[in-house]
Amino acid sequence: MDLVFLAVKSTQLEAATPWLTALCRPGTVVCVLQNGVNQEASVAPYVPGSPVVPAVVWFPAQAQPDGSVLLRGDAHLTLPDVPASGMVLEALRGTWCSVDVAADFTSVAWRKLMQNAVAGLMVLAGRRSGMFSRDDIAQLSLNYLRECLGVARAENAVLGDEVPREILDYFQANPADAGTSILYDREMGHPLEWIIRNDVIRQRGRSHGISTPISDVVVPLLAAGSDGPG
Ligand SMILES: NC(=O)c1ccc[n+]([C@@H]2O[C@H](COP(=O)([O-])OP(=O)(O)OC[C@H]3O[C@@H](n4cnc5c(N)ncnc54)[C@H](OP(=O)(O)O)[C@@H]3O)[C@@H](O)[C@H]2O)c1
Numbered sequence: 456m457d458l459v460f461l462a463v464k465s466t467q468l469e470a471a472t473p474w475l476t477a478l479c480r481p482g483t484v485v486c487v488l489q490n491g492v493n494q495e496a497s498v499a500p501y502v503p504g505s506p507v508v509p510a511v512v513w514f515p516a517q518a519q520p521d522g523s524v525l526l527r528g529d530a531h532l533t534l535p536d537v538p539a540s541g542m543v544l545e546a547l548r549g550t551w552c553s554v555d556v557a558a559d560f561t562s563v564a565w566r567k568l569m570q571n572a573v574a575g576l577m578v579l580a581g582r583r584s585g586m587f588s589r590d591d592i593a594q595l596s597l598n599y600l601r602e603c604l605g606v607a608r609a610e611n612a613v614l615g616d617e618v619p620r621e622i623l624d625y626f627q628a629n630p631a632d633a634g635t636s637i638l639y640d641r642e643m644g645h646p647l648e649w650i651i652r653n654d655v656i657r658q659r660g661r662s663h664g665i666s667t668p669i670s671d672v673v674v675p676l677l678a679a680g681s682d683g684p685g
């Protein structure tokens with residue numbers, strides 16, 4: 456294939472690699488529709504010679520039991536400004552999925568990661584977006600987002616002091632029953648993407664000497680919820 460979209464959860468990547476082997480040759484563009492900031496590093500070893508294009512996925516989609524997909528909002532992707540993105544833009548031109556190319560992809564990806572990280576609190580509470588209207592959850596979310604912001608900036612993301620508040624505003628404006636894919640996985644007893652959505656912030660923080668006290672509580676609880684034992 457000239458172009459492959461990889462859209463499995465990070466927890467399913469290993470099991471999906473036979474597809475990559477079958478579909479890719481050197482030069483195949485592999486566009487990774489996954490959360491996180493580590494897509495290139497995690498996928499590149501499975502597709503030698505192929506450019507790996509990470510995509511920030513902005514649309515909330517939830518598979519339904521009847522096989523349909525509930526899409527809240529418009530389908531939109533952000534890609535990095537690299538030559539291989541051109542093939543993705545061309546393939547999706549004129550479709551329902553709009554695409555933009557970001558000159559500063561790092562900042563866009565870290566902003567989305569912050570949104571994903573704080574969404575993990577829904578797993579721990581067992582509640583959907585409505586919980587962000589509580590004052591105590593709002594304050595916890597802001598504190599967690601500010602912790603993430605410090606790590607994001609150390610990773611060269613250019614994000615202002617207003618970003619944590621904007622992300623909280625987003626969750627507070629969501630329909631009360633709007634969830635997040637990591638919550639749906641929890642509800643179905645599936646493994647959670649806690650490494651790419653939350654632990655990465657703790658790890659990168661550690662590498663920069665930044666303390667992450669909220670991550671240090673959130674991450675082990677998500678990890679245990681995902682992987683047990685017990
Ligand atoms: N859902 C969202 O709203 C959303 C938004 C932004 C980003 N993301 C990110 O996008 C990524 C994908 O999430 P998702 O919500 O789309 O996941 P999903 O609904 O669980 O879909 C994963 C798909 O991968 C397939 N799959 C799993 N293992 C496979 C294998 N070994 N071989 C072939 N196909 C396999 C599954 O098929 P079966 O159903 O047959 O198992 C399913 O169709 C995640 O990193 C997530 O964080 C999701």
